[in-house]
Amino acid sequence: MFDAVRNNKRIVQVFLALITLPFAFWGVDSYFRSGGGAGELASVGGSKISQQEFAQSLRDQQERLRGQLGREFNPAMLETPEARAAMLDALVSQRLLALQAGKSNLTASDALLREVIGAIPALQEDGKFSMRRYEQALRAQGLTQAGFEAKLRQDLTLQQLVQSVSDTAVVSRAAAERIIAIQLEEREVSETAVRPEQFAGQVKVAAEAVRDFYEKNRKQFEIPQQIRAEYLVLSRDALAAQTGVSAEEIRSAYEKNARNNVSPEERRASHILIQSPADAPEAEQKTARAKSQALLQQLRKNPADFARLAKEQSQDPGSAPKGGDLGYFPRGAMVKPFEDAVFSLKENQISEIVRSEFGFHIIRLTGVKPEKVRSFEEARETIAAELKQQAAGRRFAEAAETFSNMVYEQADSLKPAAEKFKLEIRQSGFFDSVNRNGAGPLAANEKLFAALFSDDALKNRRNTDAVEVAPNTLVAARVVEVRPAELRAYDSVKAEIEKKLVAEAAAELAKKDGEARLARLAKGEEAGLKWSPIQTVVRQPMRGLAPEAQRAIFKAPVDKLPAFTGLQLPNGAFVLYRIGQVKSGKGGDDPRARAQRLMLAQMAGGEDFNAYLAAKRAHYGVKIDAAALSKSGEEGAAPAAPARPSPGKL
Secondary structure, three states, X not given: OHHHHHOOHHHHHHHHHHHHOOOOOOOHHHHOOOOOOOOEEEEEOOEEEEHHHHHHHHHHHHHHHHHHHHHHOOHHHHOOHHHHHHHHHHHHHHHHHHHHHHHXXXXXXXXXXXXXXXXOHHHEEOOEEOHHHHHHHHHHOOOOHHHHHHHHHHHHHHHHHHHHXXXXXXXXXXXXXXXXXXXXXXXXXXXXXXXXXXHHHHOOOOHHHHHHHHHHOHHHHEEOOEEEEEEEEEEHHHHHHHOOOOHHHHHHHHHHOHHHHEEOOEEXXXXXXXXXXXXXOHHHHHHHHHHHHHHHHHHHHOHHHHHHHHHHHOOOOOOHHHOOEEEEEEOOOOOHHHHHHHOOOOOOOEOOOEEEOOEEEEEEEEEEEOOEEOOHHHHHHHHHHHHHHHHHHHHHHHHHHHHHHHHHXXXXXXXXXXXXXXXXXXEOOOEOOOOOHHHHHHHHOHHHHHHHOOHHHHOXXXXXXXXXXXXXXXXXXXXXXXXXXXXXXXXXXXXHHHHHHHHHHHHHHHHHHHHHHHHHHHOOOOOOOOOOOOEEEOOOOOOOOOHHHHHHHHHOOOOOOOEEEEEEOOOOOEEEEEEEEEEOOOOOOOXXXXXXXHHHHHHHHHHHHHHHHHHHHHHHOEEEOHHHHHHHHHHHOOXXXXXXXXXXOO
16 A cells, blocks of 8 residues: 555656645645735635736746756747736636635545655655655755645645546447547558659759749748857856855854754565555454454464565555565654554564554564764765855845846946856857757747847847846857858759759659549559558558558548548658558457547546536636736736947937
């Protein structure tokens, strides 16, 4: 039971995100926050959603996407009216769930809370929960243990509410089997292709046609304007590298935070579990206890049989295959009756029957790791790095405004800011507004990249504003060289154009020939084609088969076999397909059929849940201030710098 919860990857993934990132949308204290009337974007059953909550939600979503997409993340994707409306709608939905959970007195148990926290990989050492890592992770996010656990409890509670609705959806068996039959249908297909290369020798392109194409499509042959830029990066890491930490500071931090250098005692245990929930009928509980007692008597006679009996008799699916082994864990990782028993045993001792909310346990203590204190020498490097990061964080907060002002006020050079903050001025290669290959890190942020192509940067050669491209990272840049756009000479592109026109004409001839052959096949005539070996085509994506070809094959009428269809692919080839046999999809225990049923159930669950939310919206009443949302979009944008004076004017 313990390992079964620990190994639930879905829960672990969700709550690892809670540790490594700020909370996604809301906390317990915000569920029922009323607040004042100012700055409200929405009202859900009298519970207000404020501008501040929405702004925090936006920042957290940006961090999440930046972590997922890396350099491909574009902050502009969250700045559209549609994206902002969707985010507010998510906040409204979550507030509705919180209100309903409170009304229904739903809550997550202490046991589940402990198990979920203990299963988060970021909080483990050697695969086991570490209280030291837990406390460090909370401090890094500025959270208290009580606050984090309250928020996590609320999230688990809401998960119960969501699943109670979505997991009860029912799909008609007849409808499911019809859909499965369609989705799992297979068609045996051969193919042949009429390729444009076959007709290339028949195509003659006049010189006038080549020149005419060049004149009418001059934009295609233009080398766009390119720029080269220099830039400065002010980051917490850069400041940390400049920060020194004295031996006295490290020693002081070690002594002040002595608790962080203590690894608590951990114990390793194995158990045999006979499941019996606390609310099970009395007769079932008596049967489970009697079975446990019988097993305990066997173990008293022969303790060496513990692992074998655990594999054969334990009802904990996670630990039974491992002979009941639960590994090492500290205090606080298991439910209290179980923990109390483990920490009262001597090594290799077997407990009496222990009752927990999961059932009846027989426990054997198999190892003890005593409390360990990291020495100063062992902790020195870690503490020094933490102190540097803390100092750099403070310096960055102080430096950010000065850096931004300097690159703006001394706009004709990055050198003053570079000298003040001891930063290296970096250089990009040449790049244009479409091809960003030479732009390096400047290409990763849309706002910064667009600023480099503004008139102020291109014509006046002024610094861009300092732009936050990542947490605790500001970048300012300036254009140092411009290559104007130029048209490639006709003679340099003449052969390229001629080749293109020949390919287009050959593709058109291939299409006409392919369509003619397809028409003959439809009449039952021979078309002089050589077909490929038969392959089975399914509706799922297939390597080597274009999606448009797959769609054509399954759209083709098959009331009479063989059936034929064809289409021209983007490479110009006209491909014909011969459908020789059709196999209707079957249900049963086929893994694909089970996957389809699961998908249908999930879709039905999603529809039921959407309907549930719609009903709750009507019940509680939801009011959206569209004007305030629009205004928040304008206010949420980066503040515009004061208008710069024109060159030569004060």
